[in-house]
Amino acid sequence: MGVTDEPIFSGETVAITVSNAPDFSTVARVSMSGDVPVPYLGIVHFAGLNSASASALIEKMLMDSNLVVHPHVLVTVDGASTGITVLGEVKSPGIYAPTGKHMLSDILAMAGGLATGAGRIIEISSDSAPDQKTLIPWDPTLHNTAVFDRVLQAGSRVVVKPCGVAYIGGNVLRPGAYPVCASQVTTASQLVALASGALITANRGHTMLIHTLPDGSRVVQQIDMGKILNAKAADPVIREDDIIYVPLSGAKYALVNMFGYVAQIGNTTLNVYAGR
Structure with a gap:
């Protein structure tokens, strides 16, 4: 747990400590809607606030409700309690507990960057809705990724899809x-x-x-x-x-066979190819 100047995200664990009124203290996980249950105050929206602004909000609510005369509130955040899982075509797949802003590009960098077999699609889902998947186009050459970069919430699951293949056969040199x-x-x-x-x-x-x-x-x-x-x-x-x-x-095919037969002199054979 620690004080943070960065915005609080869904999925993170927060500790609310009221030093002169411990009955109001609690530890809770921020819901996907960005809310935290606080004793006697009900549901309080924390997403987007930092430690200082969240502490000031709780202090004001306690005073406005006449529950505590001069409350002293400290809100700390444990971003490591729920990490972001990175799988697929990255160099170091695993679960990462980033601090500060959780940008997709930052998380990929923490995972060592894209592997050589990475494709152009990244799949993002969350712990709360694993069946709801968002597909993000991603350029492995990093030429056009800025418009697709986005903030990830704690508990997100990132899967870098492998590069797809196309097939060629028939009369080519290397099918x-x-x-x-x-x-x-x-x-x-x-x-x-x-x-x-x-x-x-x-x-x-x-x-x-x-x-x-x-x-x-x-x-x-x-x-x-x-x-x-x-x-x-x-x-x-x-x-x-x-x-x-x-x-x-x-x-x-018939012409190649005919010319190949005519060109055969002794132990020398003419092999005819195109596209070489």
Whole structure:
């Protein structure tokens, strides 16, 4: 317990000591609405006050109620009684008992900052309403976080979501799953580039983009990667769990096989790739 110049927050424990009238002294936790029950005075709103202003408020209420003639009140705060839990993609997950202002960015810094696998969404909930979750967009590069920074109350639970991935397969050099958090927006051409480009046998004009919707359903869209790479068509944005499939061109495959056979001289074989 200690005297604080910072505002009192919901979830913190306060001790009200009336030195010349101990029957009015109490220790209580600040409710989620910012209130504290005080003996003989009822419910008193403490949230936003500091130790000095809360002490002055109780003194005035005791005098106005003619309960104590000259009360001497001291309000102290134990912010460590209810910490803030930080989980997920941070370097040091745990329960932290911050002093002073409880800003989200400060709590993340106390947890060692974001891990390399951090995504762009932070989930915030509280002890009193664990099922009510607030999703906060967060830029791991710290370019656009100020507008989303916010005060956290004691008892909050912060979960840094992992970076999502998108998938690319078919006729690309390196099919697989790739993270979509490296930049603010990931496009189809960027995902193809991450896969080291399309093979010469690819039918880029009939590339399939499969969007995964929040309910788990999927929408299939045909895109022309050739036009996109030549800036002749819009480059669609890729979201988490999307899939790009670059199909095989039968004609190109036949030509590659034919030229590969013709170019085979002795022990030398010509291997033809595109996008390298």
